[in-house]
Amino acid sequence: MKRINKVSVIGLGAIGAAYASKLHDLNPNCVQVIADEERIRRYKSNGLWINGRRCDFNYLTPEVEARPADLVLVAVKYQGLQQAIADIKHHVGPETVIMSLMNGISSEEIIAHTYGSENLLYAMCVAIDAGREGTDISFSSIGRICFGEKRNPSHSPKVRSVKQLFEQAGIPYEIPENMEHAMWWKFMINVGINQTSAVLKAPYRVFQEIREAHDFMVTAMQEVIELSKKAGVHLNEGDLAAFDLILRQSLSPEGKTSMLQDIEAGRKTEVEYFAGTVCQLGRRYGVPTPVNEMLFRMIRVLEQVNGRG
Ligand SMILES: NC(=O)C1=CN([C@@H]2O[C@H](COP(=O)(O)OP(=O)(O)OC[C@H]3O[C@@H](n4cnc5c(N)ncnc54)[C@H](OP(=O)(O)O)[C@@H]3O)[C@@H](O)[C@H]2O)C=CC1
């Protein structure tokens, strides 16, 4: 098992900054952030604030011919993914493990297209309620990073390396036996709560307290459950209940999903990778997806109202 001494992070937003700050606390020299000059200027002049504490990372522009990292963490949104894939080029060597903390079930495949799948681990984070305003990041719950190979009956050397790093840094983690199931479960969550919160402009409190909002979220999730059966993943009602526990116990009532944050900040959303993917899979498997078709249209309208069409 290889020890991870150098981590490169791309995407210093709500998620990237939250977890990078834990690595920085472990050892400021073990983590470096890849960003273009304009972003670095912004991070340095405004400061990068995480729960009110300034964090000064080592920044590298993508052009710098860096030594490959042991681990690359990708934490951008989908609209930034292709550029990020190009920008991590100097940080990926033959032994570099790559993990995407992004939502959805597509980023691993997109990254593998350029770097192959041998050194890629599946990952996603759950129960974190991170928010970002400019370079101010805050969260009440850091949640946990679920990661692993597609199946983890035992832990591969790559998985053990990352596990050791997370233990040292105090990053909560989980290695699900069936990572594919876990990725679909998270996809179901985002399809449900991210999209309905974006159209309702609702923080988590609305879903915790108002039955109709909760039911609306569940109807979107149920379409993912039906698709998962066709895909051989078999989500079920127990998976809905598992998210309900997180919603009620871990997410701050005033917290907002990343998609609602995007709408409020006038940014492009990830709707193509949530409802867009659901509708595409629906067509492939012959499963009706009317709720997601409607959510897709509504969110595209909101984006265009924001001038992000
Ligand atoms: N927020 C949350 O609670 C959760 C989010 N997620 C998922 O995690 C992923 C990241 O979300 P989140 O952190 O909220 O998103 P943010 O928008 O807060 O952060 C993305 C960051 O990536 C930066 N970025 C984009 N492209 C590049 C690039 N080429 N080089 C350097 N930096 C780049 C952006 O910079 P700039 O702003 O300057 O463009 C931005 O700071 C998404 O897939 C999201 O769905 C998952 C779980 C929870």
Ligand SMILES: CC(C)(CO)C(=O)C(=O)O
């Ligand atoms: C699960 C949830 C809603 C919060 O962690 C999320 O993944 C997001 O906001 O994108």
